[in-house]
Amino acid sequence: MYKILKKAELNPTVTMMDIYAPLVAKKAQPGQFIILRVDDEGERIPLTVAGFDKDAGWVKIIFQIVGATTMKLNQKKEGEYIKDFVGPLGVETHTDGLEKVCIVGGGVGCAIALPVAQKLKDSGCEVTSIIGFRSKNLLILEDEFKKASKKLIVMTDDGSYGEKGNVCMPLNKLFESGEKFDKVIAIGPLVMMKFVVEATKPYNIPCDVSMNPIMIDGTGMCGGCRLTLIKDGKRVTKFACVDGPDFNGYEVDFDEAMSRSSMYSDFERHSYEKTCNLFKKEVK
Numbered sequence: 001m002y003k004i005l006k007k008a009e010l011n012p013t014v015t016m017m018d019i020y021a022p023l024v025a026k027k028a029q030p031g032q033f034i035i036l037r038v039d040d041e042g043e044r045i046p047l048t049v050a051g052f053d054k055d056a057g058w059v060k061i062i063f064q065i066v067g068a069t070t071m072k073l074n075q076k077k078e079g080e081y082i083k084d085f086v087g088p089l090g091v092e093t094h095t096d097g098l099e100k101v102c103i104v105g106g107g108v109g110c111a112i113a114l115p116v117a118q119k120l121k122d123s124g125c126e127v128t129s130i131i132g133f134r135s136k137n138l139l140i141l142e143d144e145f146k147k148a149s150k151k152l153i154v155m156t157d158d159g160s161y162g163e164k165g166n167v168c169m170p171l172n173k174l175f176e177s178g179e180k181f182d183k184v185i186a187i188g189p190l191v192m193m194k195f196v197v198e199a200t201k202p203y204n205i206p207c208d209v210s211m212n213p214i215m216i217d218g219t220g221m222c223g224g225c226r227l228t229l230i231k232d233g234k235r236v237t238k239f240a241c242v243d244g245p246d247f248n249g250y251e252v253d254f255d256e257a258m259s260r261s262s263m264y265s266d267f268e269r270h271s272y273e274k275t276c277n278l279f280k281k282e283v284k
Contacts, residue, residue, distance in 0.1 A: 001082070001083065002019050002020060002081060002084075002085040003079070003081050004020075005078070011138050011139065011140055013138070014062060014138075015063060016060065016061070017060070017063075018058040019059050020057055025053060025056075029088065030049070030092060030093050030115035031091065031112075031115075032090045033245065034046070034059065034088060034089065035087065035089065036073075036082055036086070037083045037084040038069060038073050038083060044216060045070070046089075046218060046241070047063055048061075048210070048212065049061070050111040050114065050115060052115075059087075062108065064108040090244060091244060095116070095123060095125065098125050098182045099125055099182055100126045100128075100180070100182050101125055101126070101127055101182060101185060102129075102184045103116060103185050103187075104131075104171060104185070104186040104188070105131045105167075105187050105188055106132045106189050107134070107188055109189065109210070110131050111140070112212075113129070113131070113187040113210075116187075118147075118148045127150055128149060128151045128152075128153075128174070128179075128181070129149040130155065130167045130170050131153075131167070132155040132167040133154075133155070133157070134156065135157065139154070139156075139161060142154060155169070166192070167188075167192060168195050171199050175199070175203050183206045183207070184196065184200050184206070185207075185208050185210075186207060186208070186249065187209070187210040190254055191254075193252075196249070197209065197250060197254075207250065209252060211244050212240065215240065215241050218241045219241065220239045220243075225239050226238070227239070227252065229251040229252060229253070
């Protein structure tokens with residue numbers, strides 16, 4: 001059992017938790033993820049490591065309440081426990097040798113991008129961060145990104161905070177002004193990452209993306225998280241859980257990934273509604 005040391009609401013749909021898991025914290029690195037179960041009958045869900053303290057033994061997770069399991073997890077309180085917390089899994093984000101990087105985060109993907117930005121800053125890298133949200137009330141981690149970045153640009157779709165527009169708009173302006181980066185790292189919705197890659201290609205700047213498809217076992221056995229990369233005109237299958245989650249954005253077949261990501265949306269919606277109704281009955 002793993003104790004919830006801290007819980008905080010970052011916005012109406014996103015929650016942060018610090019979980020006491022000393023063995024996981026000891027080896028965790030930015031870019032890696034964990035798989036958890038809320039209870040004995042719970043499904044396994046992957047969540048990216050959003051922070052950690054090796055000495056204190058906790059791992060930070062940040063999740064959006066979008067399905068039945070994240071709703072159950074969000075019902076847990078500080079001092080309570082979750083059943084399983086396995087990790088760290090996946091390959092850490094490679095930051096060696098990078099001197100100037102642009103981090104592009106979208107929505108809850110900013111929780112994944114933040115520890116990468118922090119690690120880059122700690123290594124002496126100059127970090128420019130662009131973070132985007134639908135509106136001001138969904139904004140998260142702004143202060144943390146300010147500390148980790150030499151320059152921070154905040155975008156909202158409706159213009160309710162920061163600059164109005166999508167994250168590609170300031171990225172294109174930076175490129176057009178002559179800014180050069182060793183790498184662009186994009187983390188967020190698939191469609192956002194696809195367009196960040198398209199914006200980066202004309203300038204031949206390496207662009208990594210963080211892929212978080214459906215996962216079950218996290219060891220490459222189930223094949224649920226398979227992705228198609230296109231290398232030298234050939235289609236190559238990789239698994240996000242063991243080969244990623246970071247991949248060369250120029251090689252990812254985003255159209256296939258987006259199609260597969262929506263396969264279980266109806267099932268998840270039904271499960272979410274069923275769980276909502278159960279909680280309503282318990283409250284009554």
